[in-house]
Amino acid sequence: MHELGTTSGDLAAENESLRARMAYLMEQAERNHEIMRRHQAFDLEIVAADNFSNLVSTIFRSLPTISDLDIVTLSLVDEEADIQTVMNVLGVDFAEFPQLHFVASEASLGFVPARSPAFTGPPKPTLGPYSPALHQQMFPNPPAGLQSIALVPLLRNRRLIGSLNLGSLDPARFTPSMGTDFVEHMGSIIAICLENVISNEMLKYIGLTDSLTGVYNRRYIDRRLIEEIARARRQAYRISCMYIDIDHFKQVNDTYGHQGGDEVLREVATRIKTELRVSDALGRFGGEEFVVLLIDADLDSATTVAQRIRANIAGTPFHLSSGTTVSLSVSIGVATLDDFERDHAMEGVAHQLVAHADTALYQAKAEGRNRVVSFD
Numbered sequence: 001m002h003e004l005g006t007t008s009g010d011l012a013a014e015n016e017s018l019r020a021r022m023a024y025l026m027e028q029a030e031r032n033h034e035i036m037r038r039h040q041a042f043d044l045e046i047v048a049a050d051n052f053s054n055l056v057s058t059i060f061r062s063l064p065t066i067s068d069l070d071i072v073t074l075s076l077v078d079e080e081a082d083i084q085t086v087m088n089v090l091g092v093d094f095a096e097f098p099q100l101h102f103v104a105s106e107a108s109l110g111f112v113p114a115r116s117p118a119f120t121g122p123p124k125p126t127l128g129p130y131s132p133a134l135h136q137q138m139f140p141n142p143p144a145g146l147q148s149i150a151l152v153p154l155l156r157n158r159r160l161i162g163s164l165n166l167g168s169l170d171p172a173r174f175t176p177s178m179g180t181d182f183v184e185h186m187g188s189i190i191a192i193c194l195e196n197v198i199s200n201e202m203l204k205y206i207g208l209t210d211s212l213t214g215v216y217n218r219r220y221i222d223r224r225l226i227e228e229i230a231r232a233r234r235q236a237y238r239i240s241c242m243y244i245d246i247d248h249f250k251q252v253n254d255t256y257g258h259q260g261g262d263e264v265l266r267e268v269a270t271r272i273k274t275e276l277r278v279s280d281a282l283g284r285f286g287g288e289e290f291v292v293l294l295i296d297a298d299l300d301s302a303t304t305v306a307q308r309i310r311a312n313i314a315g316t317p318f319h320l321s322s323g324t325t326v327s328l329s330v331s332i333g334v335a336t337l338d339d340f341e342r343d344h345a346m347e348g349v350a351h352q353l354v355a356h357a358d359t360a361l362y363q364a365k366a367e368g369r370n371r372v373v374s375f376d
Contacts, residue, residue, distance in 0.1 A: 135165075
């Protein structure tokens with residue numbers, strides 16, 4: 001009987017242990033289900049992002065919360081700064097994303113390709129303790145006490161486009177012995193979304209630029225002018241406009257062919273840009289006509305810049321690839337918007353500013369070309 005009592009006690013203890021184990025497993029299953037649900041919602045959210053700003057802001061806003069992380073950063077490979085150029089044109093304010101940074105090459109991300117005796121594959125995630133000496137570039141502003149990190153390669157068609165960088169104050173959160181399937185899946189979804197969004201933004205950029213000269217097109221200038229008028233109304237500064245036309249350009253095409261004409265257009269655009277500030281905008285309006293928007297510039301300042309552009313083009317001959325040297329000049333009309341007539345629609349005000357500069361241009365042509373005329 002004593003032996004039977006002992007056995008019953010052991011069974012009761014074993015049952016209690018099994019119940020506790022089952023409760024723990026159920027709790028873990030519920031927790032994992034909730035984590036999976038949040039990550040599925042995150043996947044849907046980033047897939048739905050329709051532009052670059054929305055995508056990166058979603059990553060930085062949501063991922064730390066759903067994954068219980070102390071820092072998330074994103075490194076993107078941008079060898080020729082093409083991504084940054086396009087996003088600037090499209091109005092992305094990188095100051096809003098201090099966790100985002102760009103590197104000039106894949107090697108700058110620090111990944112080593114995974115190797116096995118028979119296979120050299122793409123880089124694998126790097127998990128382990130945080131080292132300021134090794135990881136400062138990925139975490140430029142790390143939180144105090146950062147302990148463990150995961151660097152997740154972002155791959156598209158076996159090409160490394162960037163790195164998703166995760167950090168935690170918990171030293172056990174990311175260790176080299178951990179499995180990486182989950183973070184690799186996350187990285188693949190983010191990489192697909194980034195590539196799609198960047199490709200779409202590139203298409204938008206192409207639609208706003210002139211394919212021959214690389215400067216903006218009329219569509220962009222029209223849109224930008226309305227945006228600047230709205231901003232100038234709020235901040236009370238002036239906007240000036242230059243309308244530029246290459247003198248006797250038809251003779252260039254007739255004499256040197258369209259290839260020579262194209263070379264001249266590209267060089268004229270380059271010389272105009274050298275006289276402008278980063279905040280200004282240059283667009284080709286078609287043919288041999290260019291328009292410049294000068295932000296926070298009065299009529300005197302704009303006229304001075306126009307004279308520099310005129311002198312630059314007239315003072316140095318153009319050397320064509322055929323070996324021919326061509327001397328050219330431009331005529332420029334300048335107008336300034338300093339009375340915004342707030343009761344008028346911005347589209348009408350924008351059209352009037354460009355029309356005034358165009359009127360001044362025709363006056364410059366009528367007075368003999370190779371000159372600057374300001375609209376009064």
